[in-house]
Amino acid sequence: EVQLVESGGGLVQPGGSLRLSCAASGFTFSTYEMNWVRQAPGKGLEWVSYISSSGSTIHYADSVKGRFTISRDNAKNSLYLQMNSLRAEDTAVYYCARDYEHRDYFDYWGQGTLVTVSS
Amino acid sequence: DIQMTQSPSSVSASVGDRVTITCRASRSANNWLAWYQQKPGKAPKLLIYAASSLLTGVPSRFSGSKSGTDFTLTITSLQPEDFATYYCQQADSFPLTFGGGTKVEIK
Numbered sequence: 741e742v743q744l745v746e747s748g749g750g751l752v753q754p755g756g757s758l759r760l761s762c763a764a765s766g767f768t769f770s771t772y773e774m775n776w777v778r779q780a781p782g783k784g785l786e787w788v789s790y791i792s793s794s795g796s797t798i799h800y801a802d803s804v805k806g807r808f809t810i811s812r813d814n815a816k817n818s819l820y821l822q823m824n825s826l827r828a829e830d831t832a833v834y835y836c837a838r839d840y841e842h843r844d845y846f847d848y849w850g851q852g853t854l855v856t857v858s859s
Numbered sequence: 860d861i862q863m864t865q866s867p868s869s870v871s872a873s874v875g876d877r878v879t880i881t882c883r884a885s886r887s888a889n890n891w892l893a894w895y896q897q898k899p900g901k902a903p904k905l906l907i908y909a910a911s912s913l914l915t916g917v918p919s920r921f922s923g924s925k926s927g928t929d930f931t932l933t934i935t936s937l938q939p940e941d942f943a944t945y946y947c948q949q950a951d952s953f954p955l956t957f958g959g960g961t962k963v964e965i966k
Binding site: 775784785786787790799800801802835840841843844845846847849850851852 | 891893895897902903904905908909914946948950953954955956957958959960
């Protein structure tokens with residue numbers, strides 16, 4: 741059974757940092773592209789970042805470029821999102837999501853981890 | 860960037876009704892479009908990909924179509940479990956973008 745489990749969310753002050761993790765199981769993690777997608781409270785979905793299966797290709801939304809860094813450790817079946825210079829508008833539930841058939845649709849999602857940026 | 864404009868933002872419908880949701884892309888997204896269903900407090904669920912391909916296990920009352928840069932999700936004979944929020948997403952190019960969502964509510 742495919743499982744994605746996020747962790748690392750919490751309350752952080754504006755300007756602070758946080759590192760999210762996503763533990764994958766039930767599939768060959770090293771062969772799948774992965775993404776982070778977020779959802780602010782009561783709002784719609786926003787794609788945040790993409791990483792290829794090898795980690796060699798990365799993309800970011802303009803809203804997080806230069807502040808967030810996506811990475812992965814295929815030996816540990818884990819995906820990460822390092823978030824720096826956090827702003828109030830980064831407050832959201834962050835989901836990790838697996839690419840479907842290498843086409844940038846998302847067929848499996850984690851349960852999400854809430855990041856709250858507030859003083 | 861490809862902007863996705865989704866309409867309506869909400870729709871009230873009854874069990875058994877036919878519901879149509881539209882997403883308009885700001886430029887060609889080819890056929891690289893997906894539809895998701897999200898229920899409160901849950902992660903989204905992929906329903907349709909490549910504009911009209913139904914994911915295995917998704918009921919056949921869901922269907923997708925494309926006309927030019929307009930994409931449509933149709934739910935025929937709405938069921939109680941279909942009351943949810945639906946999102947489109949283009950996968951043609953980065954940045955990947957979602958429509959604003961359509962909440963399907965009980966009339």
